[in-house]
Amino acid sequence: xxxxxxxxxxxxxxxxxxxxxxxxxxxxxxxxxxxxxxxxxxxxxxxxxxxxxxxxxxxxxxxxxxxxxxxxxxxxxxxxxxxxxxxxxxxxxxxxxxxxxxxxxxxxxxxxxxxxxxxxxxxxxxxxxxxxxxxxxxxxxxxxxxxxxxxxxxxxxxx
Amino acid sequence: xxxxxxxxxxxxxxxxxxxxxxxxxxxxxxxxxxxxxxxxxxxxxxxxxxxxxxxxxxxxxxxxxxxxxxxxxxxxxxxxxxxxxxxxxxxxxxxxxxxxxxxxxxxxxxxxxxxxxxxxxxxxxxxxxxxxxxxxxxxxxxxxxxxxxxxxxxxxxxx
Numbered sequence: 425x426x427x428x429x430x431x432x433x434x435x436x437x438x439x440x441x442x443x444x445x446x447x448x449x450x451x452x453x454x455x456x457x458x459x460x461x462x463x464x465x466x467x468x469x470x471x472x473x474x475x476x477x478x479x480x481x482x483x484x485x486x487x488x489x490x491x492x493x494x495x496x497x498x499x500x501x502x503x504x505x506x507x508x509x510x511x512x513x514x515x516x517x518x519x520x521x522x523x524x525x526x527x528x529x530x531x532x533x534x535x536x537x538x539x540x541x542x543x544x545x546x547x548x549x550x551x552x553x554x555x556x557x558x559x560x561x562x563x564x565x566x567x568x569x570x571x572x573x574x575x576x577x578x579x580x581x582x583x
Numbered sequence: 584x585x586x587x588x589x590x591x592x593x594x595x596x597x598x599x600x601x602x603x604x605x606x607x608x609x610x611x612x613x614x615x616x617x618x619x620x621x622x623x624x625x626x627x628x629x630x631x632x633x634x635x636x637x638x639x640x641x642x643x644x645x646x647x648x649x650x651x652x653x654x655x656x657x658x659x660x661x662x663x664x665x666x667x668x669x670x671x672x673x674x675x676x677x678x679x680x681x682x683x684x685x686x687x688x689x690x691x692x693x694x695x696x697x698x699x700x701x702x703x704x705x706x707x708x709x710x711x712x713x714x715x716x717x718x719x720x721x722x723x724x725x726x727x728x729x730x731x732x733x734x735x736x737x738x739x740x741x742x
Contacts, residue, residue: 558664
């Protein structure tokens, strides 16, 4: 354990809202407005050296009565140091999360996927379109309030 | 149904019905178009290879152009995004043509009862033979192929 989450909390005491390392996964929940600054810092910093954005996804906590409703989850990995850090930001339906496209080009497609499935907007994203589903689709199917039987067929019978 | 009998070999002549002869010719020249999208493709490949020898049924030569094929093998999950493509492939095939639904996903949607998946390709195309299984074993596929041959033999032949 490198306690990266605790180091990050010491570095940004006002912007890291909470930390934990359940099951050895070092995690920090940070303020949404500061995600670009913190991500740029952990990418450059010698101790962290987190040069890979492994995954970017979201969780809908509406059935768990989360306020705000969504968590956007970032997984970072350092190839040279072989360690990981998870960041989370919280967002509501009308909020938009600052994009990480400028730091990691792969964030472009990850954020499009999160927009497609959860309907979370990313501020500053160059091309926020659906990536997996087709343009005719309405709604965001991984939201917990998406009706389980709702279909948007292009041809064939409508439901 | 016996189309020709042994007297044919010993010279002389043979009487039959045009429908029966055409059916006999068509059922042993099944040129398939494999529309493979998912894991069923593995089972399709093992069926199509030499161990199970579908050349016995005249089905040993898959064509990768819909213009040259007689039977559309829909092998694997069809999503709503893909459905117009499948319909177009079907429309491009020349008559007479048949459709085989290979695996439960094409028969009913299988366990993909969700926003993305077509709930059975028979909502889009007329299906002649259903081969259930997840995925079906080659023996099931050969059974389906024999049932398709019976259907081709016994149907009214359009000339």
